[in-house]
Amino acid sequence: xxxxxxxxxxxxxxxxxxxxxxxxxxxxxxxxxxxxxxxxxxxxxxxxxxxxxxxxxxxxxxxxxxxxxxxxxxxxxxxxxxxxxxxxxxxxxxxxxxxxxxxxxxxxxxxxxxxxxxxxxxxxxxxxxxxxxxxxxxxxxxxxxxxxxxxxxxxxxxxxxxxxxxxxxxxxxxxxxxxxxxxxxxxxxxxxxxxxxxxxxxxxxxxxxxxxxxxxxxxxxxxxxxxxxxxxxxxxxxxxxxxxxxxxxxxxxxxxxxxxxxxxxxxxxxxxxxxxxxxxxxxxxxxxxxxxxxx
Numbered sequence: 001x002x003x004x005x006x007x008x009x010x011x012x013x014x015x016x017x018x019x020x021x022x023x024x025x026x027x028x029x030x031x032x033x034x035x036x037x038x039x040x041x042x043x044x045x046x047x048x049x050x051x052x053x054x055x056x057x058x059x060x061x062x063x064x065x066x067x068x069x070x071x072x073x074x075x076x077x078x079x080x081x082x083x084x085x086x087x088x089x090x091x092x093x094x095x096x097x098x099x100x101x102x103x104x105x106x107x108x109x110x111x112x113x114x115x116x117x118x119x120x121x122x123x124x125x126x127x128x129x130x131x132x133x134x135x136x137x138x139x140x141x142x143x144x145x146x147x148x149x150x151x152x153x154x155x156x157x158x159x160x161x162x163x164x165x166x167x168x169x170x171x172x173x174x175x176x177x178x179x180x181x182x183x184x185x186x187x188x189x190x191x192x193x194x195x196x197x198x199x200x201x202x203x204x205x206x207x208x209x210x211x212x213x214x215x216x217x218x219x220x221x222x223x224x225x226x227x228x229x230x231x232x233x234x235x236x237x238x239x240x241x242x243x244x245x246x247x248x249x250x251x252x253x254x255x256x257x258x259x260x261x262x263x264x265x266x267x268x269x270x271x272x273x274x275x276x277x278x279x280x281x282x283x284x285x286x287x288x289x290x291x292x293x294x295x
Contacts, residue, residue: 004130004147005123006078006097011146018121018133019142021070023156025063025119026137029110032059048111057107060086063119064103071099080123083266085234098124098261102234106204108181115139116180116203118210120238127261132241134206143210143242151213151245164215166247168278171286173197174218177208184223190291191221205231209239209274213246219275219283226269233266239274248276253291255284 005011032046046057064086071082080097099121104110106117115138123131132145140156153161171194178187180201191199200217202208211217224230237260240250251257253271260266271291273284 004125006080009075009078014131015144015146017070017074018144019154019156019158021066022119022133022135022142025066025135026140026156028062028066029059029104029117029137032110046111056086057104057110059110060104060107064101067101067103067119067121083234083261085232096126098127100124100129100234100237100260102206102238105206105235109203109207114180114203116207118204118206118239120206120234122237122241124237124260127259129237129241129260132238132245134210134238134242136207136210141210143213145238145241145245149245151242153210153213163213163246164276166276166278167218169218170279171196171283174275174277175200175216177202177211177217177220179208179222182222182224182229186291187221187223190287193290194286205235206239209243212248212274212276213242218277219273221271221273221287223271224269231268231272233260233268236260236268236272243274243276246276248274249280250274251280251284253284253288255281 046059049056064084068082080099081095082099082101084101084103086103102120104117105120109117119135121133122129130147134143141153141161142156143151143153145151151163153163155161174196175198176191176196177200180203183201202211208220212220222231236250236258240258243250249257251273253273258268258272273287275283277283
């Protein structure tokens with residue numbers, strides 16, 4: 001049986017802390033785009049560092065500190081560990097409780113001012129996600145997953161927002177979302193063979209998954225080869241829980257559910273497919289056939 005939270009952590013108090021963090025982070029990230037209309041000045045204020053793993057900005061660091069401080073200050077005695085994209089501290093191997101955090105998923109989208117970035121926070125117990133928060137600042141949305149309760153979405157003023165139900169659309173009826181900034185030509189070639197209704201390029205993983213949950217898209221697919229940079233646990237842990245909590249799946253092409261904290265570099269290699277389609281397994285088979293000659 002998966003434990004939901006440590007015994008001395010009250011659920012609503014925890015969620016309210018993240019609601020407050022969400023408002024603070026949204027205000028911070030919007031201030032960058034709204035107050036810096038000049039492109040050069042905007043990028044100067046972001047203090048962009050181009051690292052081999054991708055760009056890092058002052059916004060990444062500031063949001064990471066808000067989350068880290070919020071968790072540590074509110075729960076100083078808790079034994080949980082923090083794994084963040086910005087510090088990559090390796091959690092103690094015997095830790096039952098680990099927070100997996102991406103303070104800014106879609107840094108390039110913040111730099112490009114598309115609005116398609118997200119903040120990911122997931123709490124795992126023995127490598128299973130039990131709490132998930134995905135913040136979409138450009139839409140004033142905060143998404144939650146809670147073990148035993150499922151997924152829901154709130155506006156930052158506390159009003160509930162609607163989610164779509166699972167569906168049984170054929171592959172010809174679906175809208176597929178892929179990465180705008182990390183797109184494989186071979187992926188495009190394979191998708192053409194399937195003739196979906198639409199293929200859209202979109203920003204962060206969290207933004208794409210919430211687009212599916214709003215009904216703006218139906219399926220997300222990504223691919224990274226053995227020698228290529230790949231998504232990491234902090235890219236997927238929080239969005240994974242959201243879509244699973246609404247009856248969907250995030251799997252590889254063999255329809256095996258992805259897992260977390262399984263290797264030292266936290267990589268999620270190969271194909272990853274997410275949908276809320278009741279025929280997810282059949283779609284994976286069709287994708288497998290389509291990509292046989294492309295990869």
